[in-house]
Amino acid sequence: MNTNTQTTRLYHSALSPFCRKVRLVLAEKKIEVELVEERYWESPPDLKRRNPAGKLPVLRHRGNMLAESQAIIEYLDEAIPSPALMPSTPLERHEVRRLCAWFDDKFNDEVTVPILTERVWKKITRQGYPDSRVVKDGLRAIKEHIDYLTTLLETRRWLAGNSLSLADFTAAAHFSCLDYISDVDWDRSEVLRDWYATIKSRPAFRSILADQVPGIHPAPHYAELDFG
Template sequence: MNRLYHYPLSPFSRKVRLSLAEKKIEVELVEERYWEQDSDFLRRNPAGKVPILKLGNRTMADSAAICEYLEEAHPTPALLPKGAEARYEVRRIVAWFDDKFYKEVTSMLVGERVFRKVMGTGYPDSANVKAGSKAIRYHLDYMTHLLDQRRWLAGNEMSLADFAAAAQLSCLDYISDVDWNRSEIVKDWYAKIKSRPAFRTLLADQVPGFPQPRHYADLDF
């Protein structure tokens, strides 16, 4: 059986979940408390991170590598464009959200507000929360700049870049940390992504101790 070892509010897990669902590859979701460093989990991925994807006899780790594999092994529907320049732009924006956005925003807000409690590592660091709340405004403005020029983040076709961004923002939206009034164009973009069938399982996620806000699963938020 195909399985994805994940954690609901891991944006990297969510990016892979979106790619799998868009390509209609069915997997069993197995929630993994990866910070506990279970020995079976570490045998699957010595790096101790989620997601881990098991497809048939193959076990794969690292969300970027998994998404690239899925694109090559299951090219339809395509999440990477054909041309080298267009592919570069998708990969650039994926890296922006996987690296810069995650470090400056998601790790500061979801990391402090959710994971400290879940992992039992103490109370949120208010300085980190403040820094994340400031940084997200810059990133929303950058997304506005991109979407002013294009239909989607990396071009005129939806791509893995949009899934990478939506994976991060959906985690933040779960804890009501996105000011959707800051940019109408970003809100409209997110509404389009959120309405896709691939997004349905993300909207059904429940994290114990952190109930969904009312707007989270609302397509007309």
């Protein structure tokens, strides 16, 4: 491992959407990063030293330790201005942040956490078997989210407007974790499937599509670019 403190390093977990959004933004900004996988559920003591909140992701960039995924990606967009992933007016910027919060809060609570906890985390941390009722609740909730996103994408090129933004990478981070275990019904919305196919084909997505979580095989279409 490179011990130069100037190397950009991300302490992460492969199937965490919060870590994935940072990886996607780093890649879109063409910042080379050294990935360090953390078994955060074992509360490694170094994690709390790097981030007093004891959570992933933690990014070391230019010698500074940065925490909280939304704060990190806004920092990256300000510190490395090109390509810009935020629009210019306060109102457009609000829409990007509203949708980032939509995914990291509402979508995460209603869809990502229930499904990933039951289907992935219980297996990885050896804490029992999936509760199918919880998974069903998550699969019911994702339908409403897909329908809402469809109404947005019917009048917009990207999720928050006509430019690619942090909102698209935040959304794609959540969807890609669910798609790894094949829990997105892409047939429900043609515009959403097209949106995901477009973002998935960006070079920034390559590292995410190459992920292999020990003991959890990705769905066959996970890394395919023409999955529709």
